[in-house]
Amino acid sequence: MSTLVETDAETLLAALRGLLAAKGLATPAEIAERLAITEKASPAQGARIVAKAWTDPAFRARLLADGTATVEGLGIPMRGAPPLGVLENTPDLHHLVVCTLCSCYPRAVLGYPPFWYKSAGYRARAVRDPRGLIAEWGTKLPDTTRIRVVDSTADYRWMVLPLRPAGTDGWSEDALAALVHEGDMVGVSVPSAG
Amino acid sequence: MDLAPGTEVRVKDDWPETRGPCHIRTPHYVRGRRGRILRRLGAFPNPEDLAFARPAPTRALYHVLFDETALFPDSRQGDDLLVELFEHWLEPA
Amino acid sequence: MDQDKPRAHHDMGGVPRYACEPVDIAPHTLSDFDKEVDALRQVLGLKGVMTVDELRRGIESIPEADYHRLSYYQRWIRSITDTLLRKGFITEDELRAALEAP
Numbered sequence: 001m002s003t004l005v006e007t008d009a010e011t012l013l014a015a016l017r018g019l020l021a022a023k024g025l026a027t028p029a030e031i032a033e034r035l036a037i038t039e040k041a042s043p044a045q046g047a048r049i050v051a052k053a054w055t056d057p058a059f060r061a062r063l064l065a066d067g068t069a070t071v072e073g074l075g076i077p078m079r080g081a082p083p084l085g086v087l088e089n090t091p092d093l094h095h096l097v098v099c100t101l102c103s104c105y106p107r108a109v110l111g112y113p114p115f116w117y118k119s120a121g122y123r124a125r126a127v128r129d130p131r132g133l134i135a136e137w138g139t140k141l142p143d144t145t146r147i148r149v150v151d152s153t154a155d156y157r158w159m160v161l162p163l164r165p166a167g168t169d170g171w172s173e174d175a176l177a178a179l180v181h182e183g184d185m186v187g188v189s190v191p192s193a194g
Numbered sequence: 195m196d197l198a199p200g201t202e203v204r205v206k207d208d209w210p211e212t213r214g215p216c217h218i219r220t221p222h223y224v225r226g227r228r229g230r231i232l233r234r235l236g237a238f239p240n241p242e243d244l245a246f247a248r249p250a251p252t253r254a255l256y257h258v259l260f261d262e263t264a265l266f267p268d269s270r271q272g273d274d275l276l277v278e279l280f281e282h283w284l285e286p287a
Numbered sequence: 288m289d290q291d292k293p294r295a296h297h298d299m300g301g302v303p304r305y306a307c308e309p310v311d312i313a314p315h316t317l318s319d320f321d322k323e324v325d326a327l328r329q330v331l332g333l334k335g336v337m338t339v340d341e342l343r344r345g346i347e348s349i350p351e352a353d354y355h356r357l358s359y360y361q362r363w364i365r366s367i368t369d370t371l372l373r374k375g376f377i378t379e380d381e382l383r384a385a386l387e388a389p
Contacts, residue, residue, distance in 0.1 A: 015385035017323075034330055126300075222295075222298045241340045
């Protein structure tokens with residue numbers, strides 16, 4: 001590896017910016033366009049998907065069967081993105097997603113992965129002590145609930161469909177979506193109406 | 195090789211890290227361990243080749259389920275772990 | 288788990304060394320640098336210059352001490368630069384000149 005790569009990162013980016021623009025490999029306009037597209041994805045977008053799945057059984061079934069096509073149907077751009085798989089939590093089974101090798105994350109839906117998801121502590125502990133790990137978020141599951149850790153190692157990206165909280169019968173999709181947070185769709189936390 | 199859901203498999207106990215530069219998507223903690231096929235996820239170009247810009251033949255990708263206690267003896271009975279593994283890392287158990 | 292297996296340093300699942308490491312769950316905002324590097328990688332992917340797998344290979348080849356010292360996107364820009372040099376999309380001379388430009 002060339003020692004030039006050890007140059008300060010901001011300086012390296014500035015140098016590449018000019019070189020790649022001059023060569024037509026990555027122009028400022030192309031970079032700005034991708035950045036804008038990336039910023040449209042967010043946990044709020046994921047929360048809307050979850051709320052729709054809670055209120056529309058046919059949508060829920062399609063989402064679980066083919067996440068990519070189903071969210072595309074909501075207008076979320078998935079072209080070029082890895083396929084999306086959706087993991088349904090039940091009273092008996094709770095999913096926790098991690099990428100132990102890097103930071104694979106359902107970015108097309110949820111946006112940039114959060115800082116903690118990329119950390120060594122999270123990546124190491126999720127597969128070995130999932131209950132101890134989610135306790136950092138104050139999450140405690142019933143003793144009767146099993147945990148399924150999902151190590152996202154390859155070509156899919158995984159999003160958790162959390163359990164709909166009790167006491168939300170008749171709520172609108174908007175009100176339900178407001179209950180759903182980033183961590184709920186990774187499995188470190190669970191939504192609550194309380 | 196087509197592995198049906200429920201098939202018992204063993205992950206190869208192979209350590210390409212010891213043989214030179216490589217890029218592999220099979221975590222160290224499942225190698226040599228027994229699990230079972232949950233589903234076939236599809237077929238994708240082999241990342242071990244893509245990482246070096248080599249022609250990448252397509253390989254079947256499986257979702258493989260392991261008992262947590264088979265991976266980490268101190269973990270809780272009943273919990274399990276699901277991981278995406280390529281066919282060339284799997285052999286029938 | 289076997290402690291003598293030759294795992295790579297990025298292959299962190301279950302590694303006892305991090306067993307007691309607390310996780311910083313506070314929100315962190317990405318900087319302009321972070322977002323630009325992220326978008327640059329996407330453009331290079333869409334244009335067939337480099338795959339995400341090449342990005343990862345480059346990150347994994349960063350020596351362990353640097354891997355842990357560098358931020359997430361600092362690793363990325365190092366890997367991107369390494370890959371562009373390796374594949375001849377840019378040369379060392381071009382990069383050196385660009386780095387020295389005011």
